[in-house]
Amino acid sequence: MKSYLLRRLWQSVLVIFGVSVVVFLILHLTGDPAALLLPPDATAEDIAKFRHDMGFDDPVAVQYLRFLKGAVRGDFGQSIRHGEPAMGLVAERLPATFELAGAGLLIALALAIPAGIVSAVRRNTPVDYISTVVALLGQAMPTFWLGIMLILVFSVRLNWLPSSGRGDLEHLILPAITLGLFTTARITRLTRSGMLEVLGQDYIRTARAKGVGEQPVVWKHALKNASIPIVTIVGIELGTLLGGSVITETIFAWPGVGRLSVQAIFNRDYPVVQSAVFLLASTFVIVNFLVDVVYTYLDPRIRFR
Amino acid sequence: MARVPTRTLAVPPVSVTASSPPRPREWVTLLYRLARRRTALFGAAVVLVVILAAVFAPLVSPFDPLEQDIGQRLKDPGWQDEQGRLHPLGTDHLGRDILARIIFGSRIALVVGLAAVLISGLLGMAIGLVAGYFGGRVDDFLMRLADIQLAFPFILLAIAVIGVLGPSLRNIIIVIGVSSWVVYARVVRGEVLSIREREYVQAAIALGSQHGRVLWQHVLPNTLTPWLVVATLDMARVIVIESALSFLGLGVQPPTPTWGGMLADGRVYLSTAWWLATFPGLAILVTVLGINLFGDGLRDTLDPRLKV
Numbered sequence: 001m002k003s004y005l006l007r008r009l010w011q012s013v014l015v016i017f018g019v020s021v022v023v024f025l026i027l028h029l030t031g032d033p034a035a036l037l038l039p040p041d042a043t044a045e046d047i048a049k050f051r052h053d054m055g056f057d058d059p060v061a062v063q064y065l066r067f068l069k070g071a072v073r074g075d076f077g078q079s080i081r082h083g084e085p086a087m088g089l090v091a092e093r094l095p096a097t098f099e100l101a102g103a104g105l106l107i108a109l110a111l112a113i114p115a116g117i118v119s120a121v122r123r124n125t126p127v128d129y130i131s132t133v134v135a136l137l138g139q140a141m142p143t144f145w146l147g148i149m150l151i152l153v154f155s156v157r158l159n160w161l162p163s164s165g166r167g168d169l170e171h172l173i174l175p176a177i178t179l180g181l182f183t184t185a186r187i188t189r190l191t192r193s194g195m196l197e198v199l200g201q202d203y204i205r206t207a208r209a210k211g212v213g214e215q216p217v218v219w220k221h222a223l224k225n226a227s228i229p230i231v232t233i234v235g236i237e238l239g240t241l242l243g244g245s246v247i248t249e250t251i252f253a254w255p256g257v258g259r260l261s262v263q264a265i266f267n268r269d270y271p272v273v274q275s276a277v278f279l280l281a282s283t284f285v286i287v288n289f290l291v292d293v294v295y296t297y298l299d300p301r302i303r304f305r
Numbered sequence: 306m307a308r309v310p311t312r313t314l315a316v317p318p319v320s321v322t323a324s325s326p327p328r329p330r331e332w333v334t335l336l337y338r339l340a341r342r343r344t345a346l347f348g349a350a351v352v353l354v355v356i357l358a359a360v361f362a363p364l365v366s367p368f369d370p371l372e373q374d375i376g377q378r379l380k381d382p383g384w385q386d387e388q389g390r391l392h393p394l395g396t397d398h399l400g401r402d403i404l405a406r407i408i409f410g411s412r413i414a415l416v417v418g419l420a421a422v423l424i425s426g427l428l429g430m431a432i433g434l435v436a437g438y439f440g441g442r443v444d445d446f447l448m449r450l451a452d453i454q455l456a457f458p459f460i461l462l463a464i465a466v467i468g469v470l471g472p473s474l475r476n477i478i479i480v481i482g483v484s485s486w487v488v489y490a491r492v493v494r495g496e497v498l499s500i501r502e503r504e505y506v507q508a509a510i511a512l513g514s515q516h517g518r519v520l521w522q523h524v525l526p527n528t529l530t531p532w533l534v535v536a537t538l539d540m541a542r543v544i545v546i547e548s549a550l551s552f553l554g555l556g557v558q559p560p561t562p563t564w565g566g567m568l569a570d571g572r573v574y575l576s577t578a579w580w581l582a583t584f585p586g587l588a589i590l591v592t593v594l595g596i597n598l599f600g601d602g603l604r605d606t607l608d609p610r611l612k613v
Contacts, residue, residue: 011449011452014449015449015452015453015456016456018449018450018452018453018456019453019456019457022453022457022462026465026466026469027469029466029469029470030469030470036469136594136597136598137590137594139593139597140541140590140591140593140594140597141590141593142545142548142549142586142589142590142593143549144548144549144552144565144568144586145568145582145585145586145589145590148568148571148572148575148582148586149582149583149586151575152575152579152582152583156575156576239455239456239458242458243458243459243460243461244460245458246458246460246461246464247460247549247552247553250553251572258461261461261464261465262464262553265464265465265468265555266468266554268468270469273465273468276461277457277458277461277462277465280457280458280461281456281457281458282456284456284457284458285452285456
């Protein structure tokens with residue numbers, strides 16, 4: 001088990017290293033980072049001077065090593081618009097994004113697991129059909145449209161909930177539902193199919209035969225075994241949630257990393273963009289490593305792989 | 306494009322031999338089985354309607370999608386203008402007919418969807434074949450590349466790259482296409498791992514076949530079925546991504562109508578004219594739902610074990 005986790009840790013480090021290469025390359029896509037970073041009306045001399053000052057005339061490998069040296073200390077350069085360290089700006093917004101993503105995940109799990117279980121236990125009943133249709137719609141609904149429709153109904157028409165900003169719980173409800181719905185739909189379908197598979201197993205029949213009640217059979221014997229794929233997908237869905245936060249935060253003016261990076265892209269503030277992409281991608285890698293650690297305890301078979 | 310489905314459907318769901326010539330009866334049976342799934346049939350019908358609307362847009366659209374009339378701005382759905390022409394879904398903030406713009410918007414959605422899926426599908430197929438067939442270090446390296454790709458929040462990476470390169474139809478297709486290969490590679494690799502051990506593949510290698518020939522003749526045909534299922538379902542995802550990019554202003558630029566762009570316009574007029582944002586979103590929802598239902602049916606018919 002220890003060697004398995006060590007190997008996973010080494011893989012995670014490699015992946016974060018790869019992420020840093022891609023983040024570095026974003027600026028070099030057009031071949032001329034200086035022209036990209038300066039305002040469009042900069043003169044050729046300005047660009048030449050800037051290119052030299054920033055070291056953009058060095059070989060790419062040298063530039064990357066310099067970038068990496070900064071990156072390991074969390075230094076991604078200064079924000080062009082705000083004149084502050086870019087990573088600091090992004091890190092400041094991270095709690096807001098985590099709050100939103102966490103709330104979205106919580107909503108998803110709270111709705112999806114019971115819905116999936118009930119759907120599986122009462123297969124082919126109206127309850128199952130309704131939950132399946134809702135899940136299908138949830139998977140097909142674009143996040144940004146759902147957000148706008150929720151604002152239309154609950155903010156513009158009914159005036160029940162605020163449509164923008166961060167603050168108390170009321171502010172969190174609409175963005176969290178918007179962000180969480182796709183994940184809810186996915187986990188509902190996964191729970192349903194996982195439970196159906198487990199409920200057909202011999203050990204469930206044995207449990208029933210020896211007189212275990214229906215409740216413990218479903219909630220203990222079956223759910224425990226069906227939960228393994230759910231744990232895996234929680235790690236993967238975190239990526240969906242962090243990515244989805246880009247759109248959701250823009251719609252609800254939520255002051256998180258996603259909204260900051262969209263603004264930064266339009267302001268051509270690439271150090272901020274690079275910091276945000278790097279931070280969110282690394283978070284995803286670290287969380288998935290932690291999920292694997294939890295996983296080895298849940299499913300002992302993995303330790304011997 | 307048209308040839309791919311027929312060839313793929315010809316491969317039996319549980320392939321025993323790859324080299325047996327595809328018999329037409331098999332895919333007729335499969336089509337029949339697919340058609341018996343009502344939800345899949347419904348999905349196929351929806352997709353067909355969208356495709357027809359996109360191809361024949363100038364014929365079916367009641368108006369020119371770019372024709373502005375400031376005197377007729379923000380009119381309700383079902384409104385009739387002075388010439389007695391009906392605007393079933395109303396007009397937008399520039400007096401353009403919304404139904405016409407939705408019909409023409411399907412063109413961008415489908416073009417991006419098809420082209421990006423083709424790029425990522427071929428890329429993923431190649432990577433999956435090589436990783437699964439050669440294994441070892443090559444496999445390790447390619448799968449780490451997949452992990453790196455998956456680590457990025459997709460939308461954020463896409464908007465960052467498009468922000469640098471500039472938004473255009475070509476750039477959007479390339480960015481989505483190049484960064485969506487992982488799911489294909491994983492599914493194809495999984496298939497290859499089991500096909501590689503079959504006797505006929507081992508026999509072909511023992512008889513001195515080149516790797517390229519073994520891959521092309523014996524391994525690749527068996528991966529086409531799961532590949533097709535993944536491609537179908539991925540098309541839905543790509544359409545949502547395209548509209549998200551357009552929504553953020555990083556898609557195909559105005560005045561070309563895109564569903565996401567229409568939504569972004571409509572968002573501004575949400576309190577006065579709800580129909581601007583509502584209908585393009587419904588168009589995305591219905592299209593994606595249709596593709597998903599069709600894809601689910603395709604998977605259940607062709608390869609029920611596939612987990613996608």
